[in-house]
Amino acid sequence: MAEERPTVDPKLLEILVCPVTKEPLRYDAEKQELISERARLAFPIRDGIPIMLPDEARALDEDEAT
Numbered sequence: 001m002a003e004e005r006p007t008v009d010p011k012l013l014e015i016l017v018c019p020v021t022k023e024p025l026r027y028d029a030e031k032q033e034l035i036s037e038r039a040r041l042a043f044p045i046r047d048g049i050p051i052m053l054p055d056e057a058r059a060l061d062e063d064e065a066t
Contacts, residue, residue, distance in 0.1 A: 008048055018043075019052050035060070 013027055018036035025034040025043070033042040034050055041057035043050060 008045055008050065012050070016050060016052065020054055033058075 008027065013025070013034075016025055016034065017023060018025055018039050018041070020039040020041065021036060023036065023038055025036055027033075028035055028042070031042070032045040034045065034052075035042050036057075039057075040060045041054065042060055043052055043057045045051070
């Protein structure tokens with residue numbers, strides 16, 4: 001039985017921006033992260049809630065930024 005992932009409200013995704021660059025984010029549903037291409041950070045989504053703290057973000061590898 002596949003585990004169902006919590007979803008993020010699409011309207012919330014439309015208004016969220018990177019706290020570092022203030023630019024739009026890309027939603028990665030598979031990894032449950034919001035990606036900031038310019039800052040090269042991935043912000044986690046836990047229980048459907050985006051954690052928009054730079055200290056909680058993980059740095060992206062070279063091949064993950066696109």
